[in-house]
Amino acid sequence: MRARALGVLFAVAMSLLLTWNVYAAYRNQRTFEPHEVPARRSRNLTTLVRLNSMSVIRYTYAMYYQLRDLLSGKTLIVPERWAGHRYSWERVSRLHIEVVPELMVLPADRADALHALAVQYGRTEAATELGILVDPTAERYVLVQRATPGVVLVLPEALYRSELAR
Amino acid sequence: MTQVPLFAALHLLGVALCLAFGPRRRPILCAALGFPIGLAAMVALVLALLAAGVFNRATGVLAIAACIGGCVWRLRRAWPDRATWIVLAGWTAGFLAVVAALTRYNWSILTYDSHYILMMGGILADDGGFAPKTLEYLGDYGIFVPVAQALQILTPENHLWGLAPVLAATTIAAFGVLLAQSLDALGVRFRGRNLAVALVAAATFSSYMLFRHSFYIHTNFGTAAYLMLFCGLFWLAEVEEAPGDLPVLFFALVGIALHRIEGVLICILFLALAVLPSRLPRRTLLGLVAAWSAAIVGWHVLLASGMSPTSQFLTPSRCYTLAGLSVAFLAYAALPFPRLHRAAPAIVAAAFTLGLAGAFALRTSHMTDSAVAWGKCLMQAPYWKGTWPVILGFAAIGLARPAPRHRWLFVIGVPAYLALILLLSWGRDPYYFGLGDSGSRMAMHLVPLAFFYLGLKFIPELMIRR
Numbered sequence: 001m002r003a004r005a006l007g008v009l010f011a012v013a014m015s016l017l018l019t020w021n022v023y024a025a026y027r028n029q030r031t032f033e034p035h036e037v038p039a040r041r042s043r044n045l046t047t048l049v050r051l052n053s054m055s056v057i058r059y060t061y062a063m064y065y066q067l068r069d070l071l072s073g074k075t076l077i078v079p080e081r082w083a084g085h086r087y088s089w090e091r092v093s094r095l096h097i098e099v100v101p102e103l104m105v106l107p108a109d110r111a112d113a114l115h116a117l118a119v120q121y122g123r124t125e126a127a128t129e130l131g132i133l134v135d136p137t138a139e140r141y142v143l144v145q146r147a148t149p150g151v152v153l154v155l156p157e158a159l160y161r162s163e164l165a166r
Numbered sequence: 167m168t169q170v171p172l173f174a175a176l177h178l179l180g181v182a183l184c185l186a187f188g189p190r191r192r193p194i195l196c197a198a199l200g201f202p203i204g205l206a207a208m209v210a211l212v213l214a215l216l217a218a219g220v221f222n223r224a225t226g227v228l229a230i231a232a233c234i235g236g237c238v239w240r241l242r243r244a245w246p247d248r249a250t251w252i253v254l255a256g257w258t259a260g261f262l263a264v265v266a267a268l269t270r271y272n273w274s275i276l277t278y279d280s281h282y283i284l285m286m287g288g289i290l291a292d293d294g295g296f297a298p299k300t301l302e303y304l305g306d307y308g309i310f311v312p313v314a315q316a317l318q319i320l321t322p323e324n325h326l327w328g329l330a331p332v333l334a335a336t337t338i339a340a341f342g343v344l345l346a347q348s349l350d351a352l353g354v355r356f357r358g359r360n361l362a363v364a365l366v367a368a369a370t371f372s373s374y375m376l377f378r379h380s381f382y383i384h385t386n387f388g389t390a391a392y393l394m395l396f397c398g399l400f401w402l403a404e405v406e407e408a409p410g411d412l413p414v415l416f417f418a419l420v421g422i423a424l425h426r427i428e429g430v431l432i433c434i435l436f437l438a439l440a441v442l443p444s445r446l447p448r449r450t451l452l453g454l455v456a457a458w459s460a461a462i463v464g465w466h467v468l469l470a471s472g473m474s475p476t477s478q479f480l481t482p483s484r485c486y487t488l489a490g491l492s493v494a495f496l497a498y499a500a501l502p503f504p505r506l507h508r509a510a511p512a513i514v515a516a517a518f519t520l521g522l523a524g525a526f527a528l529r530t531s532h533m534t535d536s537a538v539a540w541g542k543c544l545m546q547a548p549y550w551k552g553t554w555p556v557i558l559g560f561a562a563i564g565l566a567r568p569a570p571r572h573r574w575l576f577v578i579g580v581p582a583y584l585a586l587i588l589l590l591s592w593g594r595d596p597y598y599f600g601l602g603d604s605g606s607r608m609a610m611h612l613v614p615l616a617f618f619y620l621g622l623k624f625i626p627e628l629m630i631r632r
Contacts, residue, residue, distance in 0.1 A: 004627060004628065004629075004630065006563065006567065006624065006627045007624055007625070007626070007627030007628030007629070008628065009563075010560065010620070010624035010625070010627065010628075011362060011365065011628065013556055013559075013560070014362075014365045014366055014368075014369040015365065015369075017369040017372075017552055017553070017556050018365065018368050018369040018372055020551075020552045021369065021372035021373055021374065021377075021552060021553075022372060024374045024548065024549075024551065024552065025372065025374050025377055027548070028374050028378075028548055028549060031548070032601075035275065035276065035277060036275065036277075036378075036601060037275065037378065038273045038274070038275055038377075038378065038380075038381035038382075039273065040271050040272065040273060041272045041273070041274065041276075041327075042272065043271075043272045043323065043327060044324065045284060045288075045324045045325045046324075048272070048276055049276075049281065052276055052281075054277065054278060056278050057276065057277075057278060057281050060281065060285075064285070087299050087303060088285070091289045091292070091293065091297060091300070092285055092288065092289065094292075
């Protein structure tokens, strides 16, 4: 009889645990951060990354996926300082990477103007520091920084040279 | 819906493997194990194709077809009867309905880790092999989920959002079927038994941590699933004295070993408790360990060739150490000392007790901080609250009741693994109170295993004995 009572105690404990778990799921779904709970999301990885509530993930959207969507197969020249992204640019963005020792910079007003242009043409979201300008005929692009901290641009190499010559 | 054909193929592959190399006398168990075993087998096949640099859509499909064909060839002299086919067809129809529902919308959780895993999966799918530096980037995580995600190449999708929920759903079903079949093996049959099994399964997997990880693209639910399957199936084979069930356990071991970088250590712990004191034929047991060890050596030697010595987690020397440990375990298991092997549970318990005592003595503050924060996570955190007090409470009550045979996998395995989790904090930052803490997440690996044993122990108590 005592043995059966233990079995009943176990069944009651399981029922109570199940009830508690259902309540905890209901509560946690409402109190946890949006990216921490199951919820209906986009099926497309690029959209999923772009809309994620973790900024570190959104950053990779601009850095890798957007570059793949716009420039896959092209050559990107990057300064040594940015070479840490080389693997992801080569394997995720499918770019050919050339590393150069010196930083490539543009005056602040030109960099901001080109970033605004990228936003205007819909290639870049305003909140993203990385601006991408695409020329369908260009095969080589450069990663350019603002002279003072701020936006970073990916520009056709020819455009960058012409901006320097201005 | 576009992932359904892939998941159906993995299910059929797993069912074929279970019929050919597993518990074929229990068709419903073969059906329930289909997807998890098929997934692990496919990951092993894809890993081989990636190592050869020839993974693509055609070789992927060919690998599945060849493997199913091999199983059919093996079954030709003992073809399953009509009743078996009816069970398998019924289960497969249910599986397809569940998979269709789970893959209709994307409910997955994507954090930094998941995103990294998906990126690596995409890279493997695009490259069809290990490009320079890829092994180095893979080394910080287990390989299982990235390789499984590389199966996206067999679908029109750019990631498999349905993989985690489908693995979770099939694991829940496998848990229920395995527990019911294990109670059968103990002669526990009464009205309402299956209802009690369903209640235990529901209470186990409704824990918020497990519920959340059922949708989370990560490594923890998979580790928990394969650990429970390995222990449950080994225990059933031991109780029923059925060595013919053992070969399919290789895939469960692959699932544990490749999910996380500490997977090899987890395998050695549970193999020590399963294989060494086992009364099953040594030749079959050693065959299983040798196959697992060969796979571990092959993968870790390849991994070492691409790892950086400055890597945060796996360096070449650590890869060789893990490979060496698997070979050392095989050599130890092959020693003709049955008395020593029968004492394995006591040796494991003593080793972990001494290890913990040593760790606390040498780094008292660090280990205490870890233990306190971890205990707080398990007992008080909103995502764990409830589950661990119930496990600990019934484990204590259970000490006073007769235990099922061959219980070492559970009664030593669970506490020893808890000790291992605590010991793993030795060389890293202490565990902390929070959702992202790895100690808290790793504790999840033991929950299905613990409840499986509690079910084995307490459901028979509901039976009226005359």
